[in-house]
Amino acid sequence: MGLNRLSEAIIEKAKHGDVHAFRIIVEEHQNxxxxxxxxxxxxxxxxxxxxxxxxxxxxxxxxxxNSSVRLTTWLYKIVTNVxxxxxxxxxxRRSSMDVDLKPTEQxxxxxxxxxxxxxxELRRAVAAAAESLTPKQKAVFVLRDLEGLDxxxxxxVLRMSAGSIKSNLCLARKRIAEVLTKYYxxxxx
Amino acid sequence: xxxxxxxxxxxxxIWIYDVLSTADRSRLDEHVEHCKYCSxxxxxxxxxHRLIQGAFPRMVPEHSAAFTHRVMDAxxxxxxxxxxxxxxPFQVLRTAMGITALVLVISFAYxxxxxxxxxxxxxxxxxxxxxxxxxxxxxxxxxxxRSVGSIFSCVKVCRDDAASASCEDCVKKIKNFAL
Numbered sequence: 127m128g129l130n131r132l133s134e135a136i137i138e139k140a141k142h143g144d145v146h147a148f149r150i151i152v153e154e155h156q157n158x159x160x161x162x163x164x165x166x167x168x169x170x171x172x173x174x175x176x177x178x179x180x181x182x183x184x185x186x187x188x189x190x191x192n193s194s195v196r197l198t199t200w201l202y203k204i205v206t207n208v209x210x211x212x213x214x215x216x217x218x219r220r221s222s223m224d225v226d227l228k229p230t231e232q233x234x235x236x237x238x239x240x241x242x243x244x245x246x247e248l249r250r251a252v253a254a255a256a257e258s259l260t261p262k263q264k265a266v267f268v269l270r271d272l273e274g275l276d277x278x279x280x281x282x283v284l285r286m287s288a289g290s291i292k293s294n295l296c297l298a299r300k301r302i303a304e305v306l307t308k309y310y311x312x313x314x315x
Numbered sequence: 316x317x318x319x320x321x322x323x324x325x326x327x328x329i330w331i332y333d334v335l336s337t338a339d340r341s342r343l344d345e346h347v348e349h350c351k352y353c354s355x356x357x358x359x360x361x362x363x364h365r366l367i368q369g370a371f372p373r374m375v376p377e378h379s380a381a382f383t384h385r386v387m388d389a390x391x392x393x394x395x396x397x398x399x400x401x402x403x404p405f406q407v408l409r410t411a412m413g414i415t416a417l418v419l420v421i422s423f424a425y426x427x428x429x430x431x432x433x434x435x436x437x438x439x440x441x442x443x444x445x446x447x448x449x450x451x452x453x454x455x456x457x458x459x460x461r462s463v464g465s466i467f468s469c470v471k472v473c474r475d476d477a478a479s480a481s482c483e484d485c486v487k488k489i490k491n492f493a494l
Binding site: 145148149152153156157160161164165170173174177178181182185248249251252253270271272276277291292295296299300302303306 | 327330331334359360363364366367368369370371373374375376377379382383385386387389390391
């Protein structure tokens with residue numbers, strides 16, 4: 127994505143504290159960083175704050191950036207850590223949350239038609255189900271299922287073993303599929 | 316020989332079909348091919364997976380230019396100001412409590428490790444005031460050839476006797492040390 131368009135010279139300048147070069151990096155990657163953050167927290171305001179914090183950390187550690195690693199990989203690590211810190215600090219507030227959303231008529235019709243649903247209600251339901259995941263499960267779910275990283279990339283970002291990633295992914299998918307099954311049962315019942 | 320997969324194992328592996336090793340995936344495929352129940356579960360999962368991916372489209376900041384300005388302003392802001400802006404009241408309280416605890420621990424450790432000062436008698440004031448100095452009293456009595464026991468037994472006897480003035484030792488002792 128954006129990284130390919132960014133010349134190494136710009137990254138090199140930013141590494142040496144060039145604010146203007148860093149601005150170009152922010153402009154180029156802000157959509158990507160914001161999108162990942164939003165998938166973690168499902169809130170526009172929090173996503174903006176977390177994306178900002180991600181770029182602040184990137185700027186702080188820019189001089190240590192190793193050019194052999196893709197900038198997006200490094201950004202994945204930073205934004206994931208920032209989001210995990212945020213989720214851990216707010217976990218107690220979400221732990222008691224229970225997902226109990228009923229499908230709308232429009233959703234039921236769409237499900238019956240077996241068409242791909244990109245529906246706000248469904249998005250809210252799945253997002254609410256994702257809220258009940260532990261931070262680790264959520265990180266694995268976001269990086270693998272939503273961002274499409276392979277297991278080795280997820281392992282590099284989260285510093286987790288492949289086995290741990292698979293078990294967390296299994297639990298996360300089961301939990302979210304549970305919510306979707308509720309919808310199916312409403313449709314069939 | 317490849318071990319035949321059972322439904323219990325298959326049900327767990329179906330959830331992570333896309334990240335299975337080639338060997339596990341082959342075993343699962345073989346099982347699913349002959350098991351209607353697990354085959355239905357695979358289809359169910361694939362359908363759910365498509366729905367999940369469609370439920371999280373990529374989002375972008377509402378005002379990209381404003382976001383960039385915000386980030387750049389934060390980068391160029393003084394360090395202290397930036398740090399405080401990110402601290403919630405709870406974090407400030409936690410930091411303050413942490414610093415207080417650290418100061419207390421250091422104080423206790425300093426007091427504990429400090430060498431105690433040697434004990435010294437208070438100097439006797441150069442006045443006519445009578446001051447009882449027990450160690451000096453006993454030392455003098457010992458020099459006079461009296462044991463500590465006899466001094467105290469004498470005192471005991473004199474207290475019982477109303478005519479204590481008859482006891483020479485007591486008279487001397489009272490005169491010398493105003494007991």
